[in-house]
Amino acid sequence: MKSLDVLMPVEGMGLIGDLIGARLPVHRLWLEPNPDLWLAEWGPRIRAIAVAGHIRADEAYMRRFPSLEIISSFGVGYDHIDAKAAARLGIIVTNTPGVLDDEVADTALGLMLMAVRQLPQAERYLRAGLWPKGAYPLTPSLRGRTVGIVGLGRIGKAIATRVSGFGLDIVYHGRHAQTDVPYRYYPSLVEMAKASDILIIVAPGGPSTRHIVNAEVLEALGPEGVLINIARGSLVDEKALIGALRTGKILAAGLDVYENEPNVPAELIALPNAVLLPHVGSASVKTRQAMAECVAENILAWADGKPPLTPVPETPWQGRWGKDG
Incomplete structure (x- = not known):
């Protein structure tokens, strides 16, 4: 397994950070006293992002992380991520289809x-x-x-x-x-x-x-x-x-x-x-746990040099996509 610094930009299910953190360094941005200062220093080192809550990941956002290789998103919908821009930048985007x-x-x-x-x-x-x-x-x-x-x-x-x-x-x-x-x-x-x-x-x-x-x-x-x-x-x-x-x-x-x-x-x-209803379509303990596991497994597979489990159509797995380290 190669070492990937993983960013969690916003708080979500703690299980995601726990599963990834057991094998890789995880940075929880919402806990930083000065997130902008932290990003200025650490942004270039981040190679994976676990999106467990709402962020708007457009091209400008992704360019803040020049070493970024994969964004693993919690949920089947990923309209909050510009997947076409990610493809242009050589970044894989994954979601959690099937389990919900x-x-x-x-x-x-x-x-x-x-x-x-x-x-x-x-x-x-x-x-x-x-x-x-x-x-x-x-x-x-x-x-x-x-x-x-x-x-x-x-x-x-x-x-x-x-x-x-x-x-x-x-x-x-x-x-x-x-x-x-x-x-x-x-x-x-x-x-x-x-x-x-x-x-x-x-x-x-x-x-x-x-x-x-x-x-x-x-x-x-x-x-x-x-x-x-x-x-x-x-x-x-x-x-x-x-x-x-x-x-x-x-x-x-x-x-x-x-x-x-x-x-x-x-x-x-x-x-x-x-x-x-307050957006509870997938909100059962069993299903949300399966979604969290899928988010983590995509990043862990990538760190192991394996294909991502659930890449979105805009960023299909085609051989060794991305930047080897």
């Missing part, structure tokens, strides 16, 4: 059930002592609905498997049709929204997908439509969504992600037809 698919898919189905059947509202009704005064009003049903999945990747397929178990029809939208799935493909998101009763958003974040769910898509979804977002808040025009929920242009929404986390608009919180 089932957990996030479970959360999506939970949000769908809660939003359609008004389960959080019914619980609040009981807790407020209103049941003795009369039964909770009848709710909409899942029966007979078509579910449109935006982004049929690993998590999207896991959601589709679960939705099929509910006896619902499935259609999907993405960059291209997939020949190995039995679901109808819509090249137009607006047309799929017209054909769907429930939209589940699972596509990656980033500039290319920003606000792809806009007022036009919500209008197409219609007054009986339900929006579920477990991907990134940036995919949905939050102002348009608030307007659609407030005016009845759509029936309900179930959200785990927001445009400006952890700040959720007060207008959204006030809406009775919005089910809101």
